Amino acid sequence: MNKALLGKWNWCFAIESEALWKQAISHKYGVEEGGWCTRDVSGRHGVGLWKAIRKEWLGMYNSLAYRVGSGRRVRFGKDKWCGDEPLCESFPSLFAISLAKVVWVSDVWNPDGVGDGWTPIFSRMLNDWEIEMVEQFMLKIQAFRVQREDEDKVVWTVSRSGVFSVKSLYSILEPGSSALxxxxxxxxxxxxxxxxxxxxxxxxxxxxxxxxxxxxxxxxxxxxxxxxxxxxxxxxxxxxxxxxxxxxxxxxxxxxxxxxxxxxxxxxxxx
Structure with missing residues (x-):
């Protein structure tokens, strides 16, 4: 077997092994809505390796952002997809009266399917002093569009490339001394x-x-x-x-x- 063919075989085997590993973990613990991570591990039995890994998700979550494609796996108000913070933190008063607290981005992007545009819905009529805030809100989300044929992606904001690396994770765990x-x-x-x-x-x-x-x-x-x-x-x-x-x-x-x-x-x- 030549080296090129052997390398391709090893690469395919690694991908298949990773896919099987992800499938086994997801099947055992279940996945949260959106499918980005498994559910919390609450059992007291076993070696606890994945339980320890899963605990670090909340610490890593602040360093994650989402690149919207179809918008079916990104939460409209609580995920960071249109700026440096979620909309619920940028516009807390609007989020409090919004009917889009627990919906996906795709649900707010013209749910009727005719044309393109955002259609957020609020639980009451807006007051005069809230109009300017709503305008800022709409300007912020109108810079983004849903592409229904594309997949949503997660971005690692610590690195310039947006790709996760162990080295960049060390820079979070030990700020200022990761090089040591x-x-x-x-x-x-x-x-x-x-x-x-x-x-x-x-x-x-x-x-x-x-x-x-x-x-x-x-x-x-x-x-x-x-x-x-x-x-x-x-x-x-x-x-x-x-x-x-x-x-x-x-x-x-x-x-x-x-x-x-x-x-x-x-x-x-x-x-």
């Missing part, structure tokens, strides 16, 4: 993926240790079982325990180098 994260030492090192993922978890202080169980509300004594002198933290377990330091010193002696370990796993990888 040791991603080269983790993801570009010639190590098995499981080792790289463990290093990534350790750098964020998220590996499963007694300290993490305490943070989750478990009442227990926190002592590292190898030394019984210090609390079981990520940095103590991997760097500063006397048993661990003996392994580090043995490793350094094999290469004939002298090395001073830093205070944290992240600083050590950066060093």
């Amino acid at each position: 994260f040791p991603y080269d030492s983790i993801w570009r090192a010639y190590v098995p993926p499981t080792v790289a993922f463990f290093a990534w978890e350790a750098s964020w202080g998220k590996i499963l240790i007694l300290e993490q169980l305490q943070r989750r509300g478990y009442s227990l004594a926190n002592r590292y079982f190898l030394c019984l002198s210090k609390a079981e933290t990520v940095d103590h377990l991997l760097l500063h325990c006397v048993k661990t330091r003996a392994l580090w010193n043995f490793l350094f002696s094999l290469f004939g180098v002298a090395w001073v370990l830093f205070g944290s796993v992240k600083e050590t990888l950066l060093g």
